[in-house]
Amino acid sequence: MHDDPHFAPAAAGFQALQDRICAALEGLDGTAFRHDDWTRDDAELRGFGRTRVLEGGAVLEKAGVNFSQVHGEFSEAFAATMPGAGRAFVATGISLVLHPRSPHIPTVHMNYRRLSRGNVGWFGGGADLTPYYLDLTDVRHFHRVHRDVCRSYADVVDWPTLVRDCDRYFVLPHRGERRGVGGLFFDHWGEVPERMAEFVAAAGNAFLDAWLPIAQRHLADGYGERERAWQLARRGRYVEFNLVHDRGTLFGLKTGGRIESVLMSLPPLAAWPYDPHVAPDSREAELLRMVRAGYDPTSDPDL
Amino acid sequence: MHDDPHFAPAAAGFQALQDRICAALEGLDGTAFRHDDWTRDDAELRGFGRTRVLEGGAVLEKAGVNFSQVHGEFSEAFAATMPGAGRAFVATGISLVLHPRSPHIPTVHMNYRRLSRGNVGWFGGGADLTPYYLDLTDVRHFHRVHRDVCRSYADVVDWPTLVRDCDRYFVLPHRGERRGVGGLFFDHWGEVPERMAEFVAAAGNAFLDAWLPIAQRHLADGYGERERAWQLARRGRYVEFNLVHDRGTLFGLKTGGRIESVLMSLPPLAAWPYDPHVAPDSREAELLRMVRAGYDPTSDPDL
Numbered sequence: 001m002h003d004d005p006h007f008a009p010a011a012a013g014f015q016a017l018q019d020r021i022c023a024a025l026e027g028l029d030g031t032a033f034r035h036d037d038w039t040r041d042d043a044e045l046r047g048f049g050r051t052r053v054l055e056g057g058a059v060l061e062k063a064g065v066n067f068s069q070v071h072g073e074f075s076e077a078f079a080a081t082m083p084g085a086g087r088a089f090v091a092t093g094i095s096l097v098l099h100p101r102s103p104h105i106p107t108v109h110m111n112y113r114r115l116s117r118g119n120v121g122w123f124g125g126g127a128d129l130t131p132y133y134l135d136l137t138d139v140r141h142f143h144r145v146h147r148d149v150c151r152s153y154a155d156v157v158d159w160p161t162l163v164r165d166c167d168r169y170f171v172l173p174h175r176g177e178r179r180g181v182g183g184l185f186f187d188h189w190g191e192v193p194e195r196m197a198e199f200v201a202a203a204g205n206a207f208l209d210a211w212l213p214i215a216q217r218h219l220a221d222g223y224g225e226r227e228r229a230w231q232l233a234r235r236g237r238y239v240e241f242n243l244v245h246d247r248g249t250l251f252g253l254k255t256g257g258r259i260e261s262v263l264m265s266l267p268p269l270a271a272w273p274y275d276p277h278v279a280p281d282s283r284e285a286e287l288l289r290m291v292r293a294g295y296d297p298t299s300d301p302d303l
Numbered sequence: 304m305h306d307d308p309h310f311a312p313a314a315a316g317f318q319a320l321q322d323r324i325c326a327a328l329e330g331l332d333g334t335a336f337r338h339d340d341w342t343r344d345d346a347e348l349r350g351f352g353r354t355r356v357l358e359g360g361a362v363l364e365k366a367g368v369n370f371s372q373v374h375g376e377f378s379e380a381f382a383a384t385m386p387g388a389g390r391a392f393v394a395t396g397i398s399l400v401l402h403p404r405s406p407h408i409p410t411v412h413m414n415y416r417r418l419s420r421g422n423v424g425w426f427g428g429g430a431d432l433t434p435y436y437l438d439l440t441d442v443r444h445f446h447r448v449h450r451d452v453c454r455s456y457a458d459v460v461d462w463p464t465l466v467r468d469c470d471r472y473f474v475l476p477h478r479g480e481r482r483g484v485g486g487l488f489f490d491h492w493g494e495v496p497e498r499m500a501e502f503v504a505a506a507g508n509a510f511l512d513a514w515l516p517i518a519q520r521h522l523a524d525g526y527g528e529r530e531r532a533w534q535l536a537r538r539g540r541y542v543e544f545n546l547v548h549d550r551g552t553l554f555g556l557k558t559g560g561r562i563e564s565v566l567m568s569l570p571p572l573a574a575w576p577y578d579p580h581v582a583p584d585s586r587e588a589e590l591l592r593m594v595r596a597g598y599d600p601t602s603d604p605d606l
Contacts, residue, residue, distance in 0.1 A: 034577075266575035269574050
């Protein structure tokens, strides 16, 4: 079928990571994940997935932690947008989006994947944080954990480049905003030394260290209707990004992926109020300024 | 600037229609529209718009009725997807989306527009109905009104063609569903006889006859949490269509349109529950069967 030596070890690592993350989130929330395993074996796509969903939790309003391992054929049009030759591809990855109930806990996304097509294979992925209210302590913590991983693999990755690519990727041009405060992003690496596979495993393993302490810090923060309304409107932006721009989502839609898994990243509830008023000196305005101007952790002396 | 003889009369007609529709909806709801007029005069786009929004009404949870009249330049990439030559375009149109509060009143969309580029001009638009629960009396009424308009202009439009094009356009391939139960849709007509301009005016004028009686029939229908949850999940589908597929929305995003007006079509609140269970003999399943199989008013003996 394929002769990608990185595929099977990556798939095994992603599954183990999925188990570990789900266990930790169940510990945080007190709610069990629903397991929805699936297999596909048709003309479009063959393989299996382990979808894990938690809805209506105490901390997590909706959380999805997916693993999948599939092979299939790109459409002609989609194949033209990808490196490599031929239409056959294999893909495996872990993909996670957590939508907390509290507006004081940031939404977070993480995805690491291995894809190959013909004799070209690449790793890709990253993690990014989307707060509703700005807390620099949180933002710095998230970036610091990822920076430290990148520095341990400085022979294969350059942290400032991954930060910059994240910043360039998670953008809503029509809003003049970034999705959040950034993180890491990388894709389409041609040559894959063994160390790159190790970096991907390490970055995935760092996820819980990066996000869990942030959630724990804000568990007891109070909020009311105003904060909830703001969160729902910002979640609308999350939907806009995922449906208009996100390559992972479009990849899923265009390769006939399992739709409930592909769109699991969408929030439990989102709002589109018309042109809502944001007072200039409010905490909502502070967040808006940050997503408009951007945040650069590589030049933050306090990171 | 341009020499499209259809432009000014179309623009005047769309403005008058906007006034008449807003007055009727204010009468239905008891709530006034917020007027948000705007002008633009920059390198990308020049012109003006009259945005009318009603939020939090008794009947209408969110309603947008927009008029705009702009000229500008297509990007190279977008220009390649359109007929005509050169990058300069002029566009005017009325665009409406009503998101009722009650799940028993269908969401409705209507849009008529005049666009020209170089020496090619065309009318386009249509109207389509998106119920949350199926009521064939409503569906037939909506189609009957539009059929009767088309029959009065049978020399320039063919009703079954417009119905078919609507059915083909408002589709979510990734869900295997239509957006709703159809209506009219047409676009990219090359030659424009005077009668076509008259048809567009007549179809726009028919909107209130097509939708208002449906809303009035269901004003007193009761509903609870179950129906509300179903409505919010179906509104999620509406968001998916508009952000992934809708040409009007993408046109607005890609030509640097006023974002709050372009995305005014999005619902006030929408939900994405994971793979919700729908009992086979429920009214929810009945709606799903209809949007999956499609409804063909041209072969309905009771229309």
